[in-house]
Amino acid sequence: MVNNEHPKLLSLNRVVSLVDRYRNRLFGRAPQPSPELWHLSFIECLARVVKPNLYVELGVHRCELFNRIIPYAQQLIGVDIDAQARHFLAKSDKVKFINSTTDEFAAALRAKPMSIDMLFIDADHSKEAVLKDFWNYFPFVSHHGLILMHDTHPKSIEFAQPGRYCCDAYKAVEELSINTDKFEMMTIPVHPGLTLCRKRTAQLSWLDNKY
Ligand SMILES: C[S@@+](CC[C@H](N)C(=O)[O-])C[C@H]1O[C@@H](n2cnc3c(N)ncnc32)[C@H](O)[C@@H]1O
Numbered sequence: 001m002v003n004n005e006h007p008k009l010l011s012l013n014r015v016v017s018l019v020d021r022y023r024n025r026l027f028g029r030a031p032q033p034s035p036e037l038w039h040l041s042f043i044e045c046l047a048r049v050v051k052p053n054l055y056v057e058l059g060v061h062r063c064e065l066f067n068r069i070i071p072y073a074q075q076l077i078g079v080d081i082d083a084q085a086r087h088f089l090a091k092s093d094k095v096k097f098i099n100s101t102t103d104e105f106a107a108a109l110r111a112k113p114m115s116i117d118m119l120f121i122d123a124d125h126s127k128e129a130v131l132k133d134f135w136n137y138f139p140f141v142s143h144h145g146l147i148l149m150h151d152t153h154p155k156s157i158e159f160a161q162p163g164r165y166c167c168d169a170y171k172a173v174e175e176l177s178i179n180t181d182k183f184e185m186m187t188i189p190v191h192p193g194l195t196l197c198r199k200r201t202a203q204l205s206w207l208d209n210k211y
Contacts, residue, residue, distance in 0.1 A: 039150060039194050040065050043120065047072040050146060052117035058102045058133055059123030063088040070094060073118070079105045081123070102129075106136035115142045122150040125165065130172035138182075144205040146198055147183070149173065153193020166192050 033040070043065055047055065053074045060066045060078035067090040069076060078089065079098045086097045098105050102123050119141055121133045130149060141147055152173045154166035161167070173195050177185055187195040202208040 036192060037064070038190065039192075040068060042188075042194065043148060044068045044072075046146070046148075047118060050118055052145075053142075054114060054116050055118045055120075056116045056137070057120045057122065058105075058137075059121075060085050060089075060097075063090070065120070065122075066095075079123070102133050103136065106133075109137075109140050113140055115145075116140050117142050117145045118148070119146070120148045120150070122148075125151050125167035125169040126162070127168045127171040127175070130169045131175065134172065134176065138199070141199045143208060144198060144200050146196065149195040149197070151192045152187050152195040153189045153191065155191035159192065 047069045048071075051072055055069050055073040055076045057066050057069075057076070057078050060080045061082070063078065063085065066076065066078045067088075070090055070092050074094065076092075076095045077098060078085065078095065079100060079102055081099070081101050083099045086099065089095055089097050098108075100108075116137065119137055121130060121137070123129065123133065134147065134149070137147070149169065149172070151166040152170045154160045154164075154170065158164060159166040160170060170193065173185065173187060176183075176197075182201060183197050183199045185195060185197040187193055200208060
């Protein structure tokens with residue numbers, strides 16, 4: 001005991017330290033994020049570095065990722081076929097929710113184009129849908145803008161079956177990797193997998209005369 005410590009303060013300190021010691025038994029463990037959701041902090045970190053003017057997420061679900069990007073983007077658009085997703089969106093003047101299919105929003109962009117600096121493709125994970133989203137949105141991605149694709153490296157073939165959450169999105173990446181004149185692409189091979197793509201024709205953005 002510290003000599004000049006008041007006895008009542010001491011007992012309060014003991015209570016605090018006892019609660020701290022037995023916290024897990026008293027309240028249960030703090031919920032740990034699922035290891036499969038590592039993309040949330042990864043993409044958040046990427047957005048913190050890139051600071052996109054416009055971030056577009058195809059398939060926001062419960063906005064777990066989308067809301068985490070808000071501090072780092074000037075403007076954000078979330079697209080989801082499920083109207084319920086709207087209710088999970090954090091309140092911000094910067095965000096817009098589009099309740100439609102990704103095909104419908106791509107058609108709207110053709111009528112009124114926008115320049116997307118960071119695009120996350122995470123809606124329908126079938127090979128055909130991922131390829132369609134990629135090429136539908138590619139013209140609207142800014143020069144040296146980023147395209148991310150989720151669930152592209154399932155840990156086993158079971159996860160790549162139709163109806164499982166990765167589906168065969170990885171096959172879209174296999175196909176896209178054949179000709180990478182217009183972009184570069186790499187996949188982080190940790191389940192469920194994340195593919196990073198940069199739209200480019202030259203390595204240095206400021207020497208890229210193709211645009
Ligand atoms: C895997 S969840 C998205 C998770 C979210 N990106 C995240 O990281 O937190 C997929 C979402 O895509 C939506 N979706 C599936 N197919 C779609 C389509 N064709 N057009 C728009 N949204 C679609 C589903 O409703 C679902 O909410």
